[in-house]
Amino acid sequence: MNAPVQIPEGFRQDSKGRLVPEDTIKPIDLVRDESVIDLIGQAKQAQEHLKKFKAIAFAEITAFIDLSLKQFDVHIGGNKGNITLYSFDGKYKIIRQIQDTIRFDERLQAAKILIDECIQSWSVDSNNYLKALILEAFQVDKEGKISTGRVLGLRRHDFDDPKWLKAMDAIAESINIVDSKRYVRFYERDSEGKYQAISLDFANV
Template sequence: MSIPEGFRQDAKGHLVPEVLIKPIDLARDELVTELVNKAKAVSGALGAFKASAFGDIKAFVDLSAEQYKATIGGKKGNVTLLSFDGRYKIIHAVQDSIKFDERLQAARVLIDECAAEWTQDARSEVRVLVNEAFRTDKAGEISTGRVLGLRRLDIQDERWQRAMQAISEAVQVVGSKSYIRVYERLGDSDQYAPIPLDIASIYVPDTASPTLH
């Protein structure tokens, strides 16, 4: 709806005459609105940069492949590009999002059988390891990294091997996300520091506290 001149709409949708609004509330509204508009502009610029960077990297990878008359099909990912002097580095990474299907439950049964038998011989650390791997977070999700990490254990028990096969077959790729990471070399070292592209990672030095007179 249109707001009549001289009125402001509050959070509950009520029209309030501006003359009845405290100056501090008007100042707060002005500050918040100003910062939000600036944030939207920055967000839009980051979105434009991301889209442009993805497109430019894809075009360069295709150009590079053409030099060898090679065709690269499918998704492009995990590409690292360095400036000629090695000062800057850009990484385009594609990270798959995975979930487990019902076969994970079969794996858990087999693993529990192994752990129950082994802990009879005082190998209680195995039970702790298994419980930690299948521990859920606040959202009820199981850490895919911890579960998949069980496959690195060199255990030859036939039930364990079947459990590991069930885990491998339970993995379902449900999506993927692409990332752009930009780095700058630290001096003459072989270490690189990320150039932050999200507001939480940007360092802003604290301003000195005003001196009271």
């Protein structure tokens, strides 16, 4: 890592790293520089404030869930799960969401082979529409990726075929969580009874 450049008094460093005497810089350029630096400083402060608020919000929601579960002597592991909380009068609601990004490993191919064998062994009178849905689940998109939603949707079908059950186990074991994002959203009910988001997005404020 390069050491920061020492800028002599009376000079400014330009975007190309050159040292420029301040008395040769146009006044409007100096004013612009001061405005940008000032606003960036305030933006960073606002960002830190939002980070702290997010941490507080998640901590309070988690604490409430723990308190609620203790009322029934129930304990859960980790901090997973989506939940919606309402104020007593129903005017406000808070939604906590935890979204996992998953990928399948090579065991998904084993599941596909087992499912193909199931389809071949099922009678001719079996539901062709269902067969099409199952085959479609393993089709890839333009980027060569398989739809996780379609594959996981196969597990909703309750078939007693041993190969099918083994394939569903293979799908479950092939799942890898590669990323997890946490969201908390706030809503207020308007005069028409509809919940409107309390935006924390700078562009929507």
